[in-house]
Structure formats: C-alpha cells, structure tokens
Amino acid sequence: MRRATTFDVMRFFLGLTVILLFVLAQPPATLASAGAIQEKSASSKPETKPSDYAGAEACKTCHEEEYKSWENSPHWKTTLNTKEGPSHQGCEACHGAAASHVADPSDTSKLFLFEKASAKDINQRCLVCHASGTQHMQAINSLHAKNDVSCTSCHSPHHAKQAEFLLVKSQPELCYSCHLQQKAQFAMPFHHRVNEGLLQCSDCHNPHGTAGPHQLRTSAAQDAVCYKCHADKQGPFVFEHEVVKVEGCESCHNPHGSPNPHLMKLSNVNLLCLQCHTTSFANAPGAPSFHNQAAQFQACTLCHTQIHGSNFDKDFFK
Numbered sequence: 001m002r003r004a005t006t007f008d009v010m011r012f013f014l015g016l017t018v019i020l021l022f023v024l025a026q027p028p029a030t031l032a033s034a035g036a037i038q039e040k041s042a043s044s045k046p047e048t049k050p051s052d053y054a055g056a057e058a059c060k061t062c063h064e065e066e067y068k069s070w071e072n073s074p075h076w077k078t079t080l081n082t083k084e085g086p087s088h089q090g091c092e093a094c095h096g097a098a099a100s101h102v103a104d105p106s107d108t109s110k111l112f113l114f115e116k117a118s119a120k121d122i123n124q125r126c127l128v129c130h131a132s133g134t135q136h137m138q139a140i141n142s143l144h145a146k147n148d149v150s151c152t153s154c155h156s157p158h159h160a161k162q163a164e165f166l167l168v169k170s171q172p173e174l175c176y177s178c179h180l181q182q183k184a185q186f187a188m189p190f191h192h193r194v195n196e197g198l199l200q201c202s203d204c205h206n207p208h209g210t211a212g213p214h215q216l217r218t219s220a221a222q223d224a225v226c227y228k229c230h231a232d233k234q235g236p237f238v239f240e241h242e243v244v245k246v247e248g249c250e251s252c253h254n255p256h257g258s259p260n261p262h263l264m265k266l267s268n269v270n271l272l273c274l275q276c277h278t279t280s281f282a283n284a285p286g287a288p289s290f291h292n293q294a295a296q297f298q299a300c301t302l303c304h305t306q307i308h309g310s311n312f313d314k315d316f317f318k
C-alpha cells in the first residue's frame with residue numbers, strides 16, 4: 001500500500017512536470033505570433049509623405065564620410081529611381097525618412113539604425129530591393145538568415161574592405177571568420193585551391209541560400225555543382241556508375257580537402273569500393289569471388305579505370 005502511494009506521488013509529480021512543461025512551452029508560441037503581428041504592422045509602411053524625406057544632399061554637410069562612401073558605391077544609382085520616389089532613393093532608402101532628423105539632429109528616433117536592428121529586420125530592409133533574381137531568391141530562408149547572419153555580417157555599405165560587392169572582408173577570410181572547420185579542411189595536403197585564389201567558396205556555395213542542401217549551387221540544368229567545372233564526369237555514359245549519379249561525388253570525394261590524393265575520402269581506394277561492393281550491401285553487386293585477397297594489394301581502379309562511367313564497358317575497364 002505504502003509503495004503504491006509513493007508510486008502515485010511520483011506519477012503525480014511526473015504528470016505535473018509534463019503539464020508544467022506544456023504550459024511553459026506556450027508563452028513563447030503566443031509571443032511569437034504576437035511578434036509576427038507587430039512586425040507586420042511595422043513593415044506595412046507607416047504612411048510617409050514626400051515632405052518626410054530630405055534627400056541625400058541634405059545629409060552631406062554633417063555626414064561627409066558616409067556621404068562619400070555612398071557616392072562612390074553602386075548605391076548612388078538609387079537616385080536614378082524616380083519611379084518609386086524618395087523612399088527608394090539615397091540615404092533614406094536604407095535609413096528611412098529623415099526630414100525630422102535634419103530639422104533636429106538629436107532626433108534619431110525615426111531612423112533605421114543598423115547597429116541596433118535585429119538580423120531579421122536588416123535582411124528585410126535590404127531585400128526591399130535585392131529579393132529578385134536567382135542569386136537572392138532564397139535569401140530570406142537561407143541557413144545564414146535563419147541563424148541570424150544578416151546582410152551586414154558580410155556587406156558594409158560604408159566601410160567595405162573590398163569594393164567589389166561591398167564585402168567586409170574578401171573571400172575566403174570572410175567565410176573563415178565563422179567557418180573554422182572548413183579553414184582546416186582547405187589546409188589539408190590535397191584541396192581545391194581556394195586559398196590560392198583559383199576557386200572561391202561562392203563558386204560552389206551561394207551565401208544567399210539555395211533551394212537544395214548546404215546552400216550548394218547547381219548548374220543551369222539543376223545538376224550537381226561539380227559538373228560546372230568537371231563536365232567530363234557528367235556523361236551521359238552508356239554504362240553509368242550508378243553511385244555517381246544517385247549519391248553524388250561526395251560518396252567518394254571530400255569536396256573541400258583531404259589527406260589523400262584526388263581528394264579521396266579514404267586513403268585506401270579498395271576499402272572505399274568495398275564499402276558498397278560487398279555481398280551484404282543491397283544495391284551494388286559484391287566484388288566477384290575471383291577478386292581474392294590480391295584485391296588488397298592491387299587497387300580496384302587498376303582494372304576498373306573508368307570509375308566515373310564508361311561508354312565501352314559495363315565494368316568500367318575502358
């Protein structure tokens with residue numbers, strides 16, 4: 001009887017904890033939806049009149065440095081956009097209507113201040129003009145955006161270190177400042193020559209996001225990113241090595257760097273092949289029994305040379 005009671009008490013507390021957790025889980029959800037509503041009303045622009053805007057020339061006297069950097073950047077071109085008017089022109093296209101600030105410089109309450117804004121608000125601000133085109137289509141949902149990496153983590157309209165694309169740093173240092181693991185990979189003995197300037201991270205990745213995994217670019221035909229430069233591996237071949245097409249190059253190669261020649265995943269090619277070509281692996285035929293132990297000493301690719309596919313032989317000999 002006593003034991004049953006203790007058990008019941010435990011169950012009661014367990015139940016209570018579950019309910020408590022459930023209740024605790026609620027407020028953020030409701031807060032989030034409240035936030036969403038607030039945001040909506042904030043982004044549905046408060047009515048601004050042309051007289052709320054002062055124009056870029058009005059800023060020049062007091063913010064000479066910012067004015068110069070703006071004038072020398074591609075953003076001066078916004079002044080040509082007479083169609084959408086002052087809300088899309090000059091300084092105020094990014095900082096918001098500033099006539100009241102010009103009248104009273106200490107009043108910065110209506111300005112959009114990037115240093116104080118959230119990543120989400122910054123992205124939204126820039127995407128007013130940069131959301132179109134294949135390059136930026138996914139920007140709002142990119143892994144960067146979702147992890148609070150904003151446009152201004154990589155770009156600076158006023159203090160760019162690299163004039164082209166207004167980058168805060170040039171590649172690959174820009175990317176390495178956050179991606180240390182990849183820095184180590186490109187330092188391996190065999191690597192795509194990114195550090196040497198032959199390729200860039202952005203040849204393979206779109207930092208603004210893609211529809212596919214790992215923000216990887218695809219070719220125009222939506223094929224794997226690798227075919228852009230290694231077209232000879234694409235085929236079509238009469239005899240495809242199914243794994244190349246289905247699982248991709250990464251099943252055998254490390255795309256960034258590797259301790260092994262040809263960026264191979266394993267130092268021993270045979271072990272790589274035998275990962276799939278054993279009798280226990282369902283999709284690939286096991287290596288035939290005459291491939292006896294010599295296989296350990298003779299590379300599989302010594303005979304199966306056309307490992308990416310062949311037009312002449314089903315076993316990729318030629």
Ligand code: HEC
Pocket residue numbers: 054055056058059060061062063091092095098099101102105106107108111112113115
């Ligand atoms: C008469 C001088 C004057 C003019 C004209 C002026 N500003 Fe300012 N601005 C200031 C001063 C002073 C501050 C600092 C205010 C403060 O922090 O209290 C400031 C602050 C700012 C800030 C915030 C800077 C920060 O460090 O956060 C922005 C953005 C800004 N101004 C944009 C503009 C724009 C855009 C215009 C033109 C439409 C403009 N200003 C015109 C004097 C001026």
Ligand code: HEC
Pocket residue numbers: 056059060063066067068070071075090091092093094095114115152155156157158159160
């Ligand atoms: C493309 C958007 C954009 C435009 C156009 C723009 N700014 Fe900025 N401004 C920013 C961002 C982003 C920052 C934060 C610093 C940075 O990343 O460069 C900033 C920062 C500032 C600051 C704070 C001090 C500083 O240098 O960091 C001032 C003042 C300012 N801007 C004024 C201006 C003036 C004046 C103009 C027009 C001549 C202008 N801005 C045009 C985006 C813009």
Ligand code: HEC
Pocket residue numbers: 123126127130135139144149150151152153154155165167171202206207208
């Ligand atoms: C992780 C870093 C990173 C972030 C975050 C980022 N960019 Fe970029 N952006 C780059 C790099 C690198 C380039 C140049 C190489 C390229 O074209 O991909 C570039 C190029 C651009 C270009 C010029 C090229 C083109 O095709 O239009 C624009 C415009 C641009 N970015 C806008 C944005 C905007 C807007 C955001 C925020 C929504 C943003 N970027 C976020 C790194 C970044």
Ligand code: HEC
Pocket residue numbers: 074075077078087088089093094125126127128129130151152155156157163164165166
């Ligand atoms: C009012 C519209 C507008 C806004 C807002 C805007 N841009 Fe731009 N941006 C432009 C135009 C126009 C160009 C020039 C395009 C061209 O040269 O064809 C440009 C060019 C760029 C480039 C390419 C530079 C190059 O060297 O090719 C980058 C990067 C960029 N913007 C980033 C940003 C970022 C980051 C923000 C937010 C802080 C932002 N833009 C906000 C209109 C805008």
Ligand code: HEC
Pocket residue numbers: 172175176179182183186192194199200201202203204205214216250255256
């Ligand atoms: C030759 C094309 C190529 C280049 C150049 C490249 N990457 Fe990658 N990257 C890939 C591929 C392919 C994957 C997916 C790997 C997988 O599926 O296992 C990837 C994956 C990633 C990942 C996800 C984590 C991981 O390692 O799987 C990050 C982060 C990354 N790359 C960052 C970078 C950075 C930073 C640079 C430049 C310093 C860069 N990449 C250059 C092809 C490339």
Ligand code: HEC
Pocket residue numbers: 143144147149153154171174175176177178179201202205207213214215216
């Ligand atoms: C300000 C920090 C920062 C910078 C700069 C930055 N990244 Fe990232 N990146 C992140 C974060 C955070 C994530 C999401 C978490 C993760 O997957 O590591 C991410 C994710 C990625 C991914 C997807 C990783 C995956 O697991 O699928 C790739 C690819 C990538 N970044 C490439 C780049 C490239 C290329 C550059 C330079 C042009 C760059 N990043 C610059 C912070 C950054």
Ligand code: HEC
Pocket residue numbers: 224226227230233234241243244248249250251252253262269301305307308
């Ligand atoms: C089944 C494993 C496997 C897959 C999948 C694979 N490779 Fe390979 N790859 C190899 C092997 C093994 C070598 C080394 C060949 C040798 O030693 O002769 C190699 C060599 C290479 C080389 C250097 C030598 C040459 O033939 O040019 C390149 C480039 C290459 N692969 C690119 C790719 C690309 C691109 C893909 C994806 C389309 C891919 N590989 C998919 C196994 C593979």
Ligand code: HEC
Pocket residue numbers: 191192193198199203204225226227228229230249250253254255261262263264
């Ligand atoms: C922007 C062009 C480009 C893209 C995209 C690219 N590569 Fe490469 N790749 C090269 C170049 C150039 C070399 C030769 C590098 C050198 O000589 O250092 C190379 C070398 C290689 C090698 C080693 C060849 C050898 O003989 O050792 C392999 C393997 C390889 N790439 C696989 C891939 C894979 C897998 C992908 C996709 C994830 C890919 N590459 C995407 C340009 C590219």
Ligand code: HEC
Pocket residue numbers: 241242243247251252269272273274275276277283284285300301304307314315316
């Ligand atoms: C990730 C799994 C995987 C790896 C690694 C792999 N293969 Fe394959 N291989 C396959 C699949 C799947 C097929 C297609 C089987 C089919 O068509 O029924 C195949 C087919 C083959 C064939 C043709 C078999 C036939 O149908 O006549 C040969 C030969 C072959 N592979 C050799 C190799 C060699 C050599 C290596 C190492 C360089 C290798 N494979 C690495 C999965 C793999």
Ligand code: HEC
Pocket residue numbers: 270273274277285286287288291295296298299300301302303304315
């Ligand atoms: C000395 C040359 C040689 C070496 C080394 C070699 N093979 Fe073969 N492989 C062959 C021959 C010959 C055939 C049979 C062709 C036939 O019967 O049509 C074959 C057939 C295959 C097949 C097709 C089996 C089927 O059922 O269609 C696979 C898979 C295979 N080898 C994998 C491997 C793997 C994995 C290695 C390395 C561990 C390897 N081979 C090493 C010569 C070789």
